Amino acid sequence: MAHHNLAGVLRAKPTCPQELIDFILDKTDSADKGTLKSCALVARSFRPTSQKLIFSAVTILPPGCDSIPALERLADVLSSSPHLALHVRTLYLFQPGLNKPCEWMQSDMLPAILSMFINLESLNIQIYDWKRLASNCEQAIYALITRSSLSSIELKGARFRDTSLLPLLRCLPTSLESASFSDVFAARWSYRDDLQRASAELHKLRLASLHLDSFAPTLLHWAIRAVDLKCLxxxxxxxxxxxxxxxxxxxxxxxxxxxxxxxxxxxxxxxxxxxxxxxxxxxxxxxxxxxxxxxxxxxxxxxxxxxxxxxxxxxxxxxxxxxxxxxxxxxxxxxxxxxxxxxxxxxxxxxxxxxxxxxxxxxxxxxxxxxxxxxxxxxxxxxxxxxxxxxxxxxxxxxx
CATH class of the missing domain: 3.80.20 (24 nucleotide stem-loop, u2 snrnp hairpin iv. U2 a'; Chain A)
Known part of the structure; x- marks a missing residue:
């Protein structure tokens, strides 16, 4: 009777093609962070795809969060594993309340974090009071807007001081395919002459989608000057x-x-x-x-x-x-x-x-x-x- 040595077979671990693992993980809802974090701990082969999905969308910072501690944790993670910032495709910047102080808007950590998102494709900003932004934070947001990888921007619920809206519009990159301005307010009389003078500096945008639900006539005049309306x-x-x-x-x-x-x-x-x-x-x-x-x-x-x-x-x-x-x-x-x-x-x-x-x-x-x-x-x-x-x-x- 032949004897087969099964020891090596029993010690061998069953394997699954990496493509199949990635395919299964890609079917997981990227918003289900808990499940994705658990998947990242299953095996080394699960980790890259899980991390990619976990960091595909980042929110700074939703209402109710302990803003500074949460920002510190994010800074620590990106400092020790900077490659994770390359996975960020969608970024949400939220001010928790209309008149509620927002600590992250004054944080020195924010500019350093934002500078790492070099592959950003979608930016959603809901900042009511831009006057609360520290100047270095505001400049970091403007720098983010200029990213050539950016294809979509949404600005919601914003009240601008006289010098903020036009610089933001100047920052919009030619890579944009979609732009949304909802409930945006700016003094109408402050921009007519400035917008006329700045027309030469505005990038011509070939947008496929444009949302102008705004209290700022400036945005309508900007669209006529800066958007190739025949592409819409x-x-x-x-x-x-x-x-x-x-x-x-x-x-x-x-x-x-x-x-x-x-x-x-x-x-x-x-x-x-x-x-x-x-x-x-x-x-x-x-x-x-x-x-x-x-x-x-x-x-x-x-x-x-x-x-x-x-x-x-x-x-x-x-x-x-x-x-x-x-x-x-x-x-x-x-x-x-x-x-x-x-x-x-x-x-x-x-x-x-x-x-x-x-x-x-x-x-x-x-x-x-x-x-x-x-x-x-x-x-x-x-x-x-x-x-x-x-x-x-x-x-x-x-x-x-």
Missing amino acids: QDLHTTVKEDTYDVVQQLLDSAVYVETYHLFFWDTFSNPENPDLGKMQCLRTLEISVVLNWEETEEVEGEDRDNPLDDAMRTLNTAPHSIEHLVLNLNIWNPDELSYFMEPVWDLGEDCPALWDVVVRIRSRYDDKSALQRGIRYLEGVFYRLHERGILTVIAVHPDE
């Missing part, structure tokens, strides 16, 4: 009475935009409405309107001005190429929809390509039956679309 495919703008003209300039030049979201910020009593007629490549149109019957203005000699009328007149200027329409109605009490909606409205007559319409009620009203009545009312208003089977009406409670 996705556009989001807020329109107010004092920004109508510059928004219209944007629309007239953004002729290849395929998706456009227009938000009417307040009652829009301008005798004209935005005209979408030159956007001949438009396929998806989203219009958002705030409806508050108590705040609608009474026009002299006429009924109250209905902000939804302005939205519908704008819709009537859209090209026949529209295929998808989303109408967001932000309203407190859905039972008041009848004050704004006219049963005679008929969407689709001049839009032969239209095959998908979503009307969304956004309301914090606690009465759920009112939401259901609102849905049924809208189905009656747009009954022809409802009969054709292309209408979807939904109610959204923001807390849910």
